[in-house]
Amino acid sequence: MRILIVIAILIAAFIVAPVLVVVPMSFSNSPSFAFPPSGYWLGYYKAYFTDQRWTLPTINSLIIATSTMVLTLALVIPASFGLVRLRFRGQGLANLLLMLPLMVPHIVLALAYYGFFGMLRITGTHLAVIIAHTCLSVPLAFLMVSATLKGFDRNLERAASSAGANALQTFLYVTLPMLRPGFLVAALFAFVHSFDETVVAIFISGRAAATLPRKMYESVRLEADPVIAVVSTLLFTIVLVGTIVTAVMRRKEKPSYAT
Secondary structure: OHHHHHHHHHHHHHHHHHHHHHHHHHOEOOOOOOOOOOOEOOHHHHHHHHOHHHHHHHHHHHHHHHHHHHHHHHHHHHHHHHHHHOOOOOHHHHHHHHHHHHHOOHHHHHHHHHHHHHHHOOOOOHHHHHHHHHHHHHHHHHHHHHHHHHOOOOHHHHHHHHOOOOHHHHHHHHHHHHHHHHHHHHHHHHHHHHHHOOHHHHHHOOOOOOOHHHHHHHHHHHHOOOHHHHHHHHHHHHHHHHHHHHHHHHHHHOOOOOO
16 A cells, blocks of 8 residues: 555656746746746746737637537537437447547648638638537547436436426426536536647647647747746646635535534
């Protein structure tokens, strides 16, 4: 048991170690990547929040990720209900088509999207990136929603119907509350997957719809801009705060039993 604990600590240290380097570098006053920093200031944080070269890709990523999340759920929820609850000819083929984006490397998909959207003359637009990211997010969201549906007890819907509820009332007051956690997880994964995607965005986003991951990639490769350390620190902080808030909310939701 002690060996497992030691191994777990070593793995955690290996994962956290880069953060211990990136965070101090975000406060460095050095004009390039330098560790340990020779001095500290907030200049690069100011540069991130005031420089359009960084703020515009951040806004683009938020718009694209939010739109991708909404469109993904709009496609996945009806498809999951149809494929889980119905039996029809070609059902296996439909499942296969939904899973195809998971089987194809992103670089291959990026080239295909570039050619296809080029013919439609929408390359370099928000619409093109949203469609591409939706195609990439659908398989993950579908797996989560369909798994939630398969574990749902349909006797609850039958009981609501026998009590006089119509189909809409049954869905709003019985089905939706029970499936909401699965929908929320699918929405979160779709958002994060779109926000973090880089390969396809490099090919089709262009300058007008450049995303934050693309800007970070270009910054590392072409500019070596220390502002990227600020972006990494902020993203890590958001994830950390989200994890802590989720853990606290789950602890509060657990019923306390008097001994």
